[in-house]
Amino acid sequence: MFHNIFTKIHAYFYPKQVDFSAIFDHIYVINLKRCLDRKTHTLREFARVGIKAYEFIEAVDKDDPEVEQxxxxxxxxxxxxxxxxxxxxxxxxxxxxxxxxxxxxxxxIKVWKDMLDKNYDFCLICEDDLKFTHHFNESIQTLFSLESFEKYKINKHQPLLIRLGKGLEKAHKKKIFKKHYFTQDKTMSNPCFAINRAMAKLLLENAYKINHTSDVYIHEQIIQQHPEIQHFTAMPIPVSELSSCGKIKFYSEIRPKGIDVEDKIRQKNTLIRKEYKEIRCLSHPRCGSGYISFFLKQMGLDVGHENMGANGISSWMLTVKDTDYPWGDIGESKTAGGIHHYYFAHTIQVLRHPLSAIPSIILENQYSKDNASYLFRRKHLPHLTLPENAFGNNMIELAVKMYLAWNALINDQHPDFVFRIEYDQEKLAQFLLERQLIQDTLKDFNALRETKINTEKHYLGIKYEKPKLSKNDILNTLPTKTLQQLHQFCQQYGYVL
Ligand SMILES: [Zn+2]
Incomplete structure (x- = not known):
């Protein structure tokens, strides 16, 4: 028993000496410049197993222009x-x-290119969070020998991939293995793998489209596409890693796993998912955003008003991108696991006749809580150079300009359907049916058309009288240019002034 323990201790501290440079033309370690702790760790690990010649290759960071490209x-x-x-x-x-x-x-990709540029035949590629098991040297010496390559009929001129690394749950348990062998098991071996020149060429040639993570590409997809690849996994696994499972030592630089307080914050702030939603409805405030939500709910679609429903949302604010929306749960959702953005399959523009909308918009511009509605639109319509608040003599002109400019922003997003709340109930039902968003349209459209939602909106509990404005009151106040724009707008959307 003592002998056994001694063998284990000895094997850990004094691994079998291997001449790595006789096996590999070059050894790469991928390391982000800012990750000095990982670099220090790698230096120690390599010294421990006796790897002397290797190169740190600077990893490409998430905000690199190449990534953006x-x-x-x-x-x-x-x-x-x-x-x-x-x-x-x-x-x-x-x-x-x-x-x-x-x-x-x-x-x-950088490593594969470098291999080809420098004419290396056989290389070991490592990530900087690897942990060599105590049997690493034994495994390399046994499996990377001439006898072993003959035994497994390995042709060094054909594409060759040998996987050595994997996150091991119990890598710290020092078991001495007597037998080392190759299997065909595919494992995500990015922490450490060996490839030859033919394999690097193949990997590079096929890396013109990215449809999965790099590990799935290297260790699974390309092997399925190219049966000529000779691929093996060294068993027992000789290299573990320290940033996913088992003994976690480093933060994952790809997807934070929340291993401590600081990492939990990183995790919470990393975009990881998009949530699929069928519909988003965009409009100017006071122009039917509440009504469309009600209407779609009657059609069986859970589209919330200023809050995300199962099938989407109706929000005038979503017309623009912002990190700080004044109300509702609309922009993105942050969970402990990371940030979720929304993807909307269809965009509906919601319109209300301008002459009926203007009096309501005048109130909205003056009385929303903290004036947030007006200020938010003002911020996103800088070209209008709007006043700091909406009190004064030109309230009609201001409301018309904002109505037109906001709807122009929606139009720029190429809505799939334009819904005029006065007329288009049947047409919208037909659209939803064609897009297979609903199964049938058997509804009483007249009753739905007459339903009033939020027409008498209260501001902070107070109901303000809507200004009583005739058509001429509105049109006669407008400067010629704004009046022209309003006429064009009405023509475009089939409204009669
Ligand atoms: Zn999925």
Whole structure:
């Protein structure tokens, strides 16, 4: 028994000496410049097993222009569906490819290019969070020998991939293995794997589109696409890693796992998912955003008003992107696991006749809580150079200008359907049916058309009298240019002034 313990201790501190440079032409370690703790760790690990010659290759970070280029190229699979399971709605913790994952891809691409540029034949590629098991040297010496390559009929000129690393739950348990062998089991071996030149060439040639994470590409997809690849996994696994499972030592630089307080904050602030929603309805305030939500609910679609429903949302604020919306749960949702953005399959523009909308908009511009509604639109319509508040002599002109400009912002987003609350109930039902969002349209449209939602809105509990404005009161106040724009608008949307 003592002998056994001694053997284990000895094997851990004095691993079998291996001439790594005789086996590998080059050894790469992928390391982000800012991750000095990982670099220090790697230096220690390599010294421990006796690897002397290796190169740190600077990893590509998430905000690198190269990542941005990929993201804009159209060659990164976009949502929907989920890149993992192919569904629009799923429970995968991460359903979109994020910039950290693309950065990781770019780092591997950099290594493969370097291998080809420098004519290396056989290389070991490592990540900087690896942990060599106590049997690493034994495994390399046994499996990377001439006899072993002969035994497994390995042709060094054909594409070759040998997987060595994997997150091990119990890597710290020092068991001495007598037998080392290769299997065909596919494992996500990004922490450490060996490839030859032919494999690097193949990996590079096929890396023109990104539709999954790099590990799935390297260790699964390309093997399925190219049966000529000779691929093996060294058993027992000789290399573990320290940022996913088992003994976690480092923060994951790709997807934070929340291993301590600081990492939990990082995790909470990382975009990981998009939530698929059928519909978003955009409008100017006081123009039917509440009504459309009610109408769609009658049609069986849970589209919330200023709050996200199962099928989507109606919110005038969503017309613009902002990190701080004055009301509701609309922009993104933050969970402990990360940030979720929303994806909307269809956009509906909601319109109310301008002559009926203007008196309501005048009240909205003056009496919303903290004047947030007016100030929010003002912020997003800088080209109108609007006054700081909406009290004064030109309230009609101000309301018309904002109504037109806000609807122009919606029009710029190419809505799939324009819904005029006075007329288009049947047409919308037909649209929903054609897009297979509902199964039938058997509803009493006249009753629905006459339903009033939120027409007498209270501001902070007070009901203000809407200004009684005739058509001429409105039109005669407007400067010629605004009047022209209003006429054009009405022509475009089929409203009669
Ligand atoms: Zn999924």
């Amino acid at each position: 990929w993201m804009q190229s159209g060659n990164v699979t976009s949502f929907p569906p989920c890149f993992r399971c192919g569904q629009n709605r799923c429970h995968c913790a991460n359903n979109i490819l994020i910039s950290q994952q693309i950065g990781n891809w770019c780092s591997f």
